[in-house]
Amino acid sequence: MTTDASAPDPAGRWAGVRAAVVGTGLIGGSVLLRLRAAGLDVAGWDPDPATRRHARRQGVEAPETLDEAVAGRRVVLLCGPLPTLADTLLRVARAAPPDCVLTDVGSTKAELAAFATRHGLVDRFVPGHPMAGADSAGLTSATAALLDSAAWVLCPSDGPATAAFRWLAALVVDVFRARVVPMSPQEHDEAAALASHVPHLLAGALAGAARHAALRDAVLALAAGSFRDGTRVAGTPAARTASMLLGNRDRVLDGLAGVTAFLDRLAGALRAGDAASLTALYAEAEATRSALLARPFDTSVRVFPAGGDHAAEVAWLRRLGAGGGHLSACRVAAGTVSYTAHAPAGTAPA
The missing domain is CATH 1.10.3660.10 (6-phosphogluconate dehydrogenase C-terminal like domain)
Structure with missing residues (x-):
């Protein structure tokens, strides 16, 4: 799949992709609205019945149960309160298809990443955190533009999870025009x-x-x-x-x-x-x-084999993020993955 965010209307290539957002408060609601605006087939679920009813009045699919919301989805974003994310991750992992990419938007990463590893979910779960918000709460405060151009941390892992990171990074760049910041959970x-x-x-x-x-x-x-x-x-x-x-x-x-x-x-x-x-x-x-x-950045393209153990790729990604850099594109084609990277001037990682 080509995932170069510099192509015309990159968000359009995600039209019809089946997504779900679990927890539709300010952040989750804004994610849901932006995904819908980009043409994804998106469902939202929230434990609060009133919130689900409000979502339906806005024309958003909002099933009564979490299992219904995530069934058959290609990606699920966990956007509920931080203390609920571990249990929700397990519930979603059981109900969603095995190839479904899972991520979250929680403000801390190390504890949930370790939890996912202990439960054998590291191959499909990519810890995430968009750095945006507002001093308000709830779906009624959500807006499709809230997260546009945000710095969006994603935590890549070696092995099969690297493919999930690439796919999700491309989605975040294309749909939200976000600056993907790859970091380890601890550095985040x-x-x-x-x-x-x-x-x-x-x-x-x-x-x-x-x-x-x-x-x-x-x-x-x-x-x-x-x-x-x-x-x-x-x-x-x-x-x-x-x-x-x-x-x-x-x-x-x-x-x-x-x-x-x-x-x-x-x-x-x-x-x-x-x-x-x-x-x-x-x-x-x-x-x-x-x-x-106003910070100057150097731009470069880095290419890695799409196969292999991905250790060098993940190490480079983490160095880029820890050094203050970010990604603006990811492209997987012809057996390679290429990243468009932006690092503070004079600090590009080797």
Whole structure:
């Protein structure tokens, strides 16, 4: 199958592919709507009967049982709450066809990946995490465009699972125009702790401090862009945030320690009236912010044999993602697999 995202209308080649989305809240609902817009034959299932009824009113197939929803599907995306994913994975694996590709969108990866390995599902399960969201919840907040152009982590494994990774990477690139970031589950959790999870702690701390301030109402009256941006994710449903933080607790605490150490340096310079040190520290922070907004990338194409044990391919993919790179295309043809890779300038993996 050709999966080159540079071809005209690459999403169109997925029309009619049978997919299912299990858990149709904000992320799952947005995935479902985008897959439907791309022409896939998609069903959604949610444990909440009211959510299933709402999906049907939107013209989405929403069977009453999970088994019905995943039967005969080519791919199933698990989008329920993080604590439910392990049990759901086993249920879906039993009910879906043996060649069905399984993935998830959970915010932590190592624990679920290890669970899948223990249960013999590594050949068909590709851990995933699209880095997108909103401070709202539920299918009524979902939008087909929510995940477009997102950084979407997929965790490749050696052996038969490499073929599942290739297939899924092509789907994600073609349908969502996402930047596929290939990483090991452990590296994902370490990076996501500082990129995503610690910011929830900081947003909660800032919003919580404002709530308990003596001039709380005045603080809120004066709050402008910096406060709104800094506290945005504090609007995420509290139970969802708690599950995310607890699911990656040790790495989040490590990341928080690094933030606290830098904050202590800022506070120390401020306390000492040391303008030079304070300016230097903020110059470091500004450089990182600038790199986030405008970072040059080198583009290359890497080709591997489609057969074999895939160890070199998976090692290269993981180095690319851990080094800040991503994929924009995957093509399997004539016994080879080729990836279009983008790495931060001067850092392309060997």
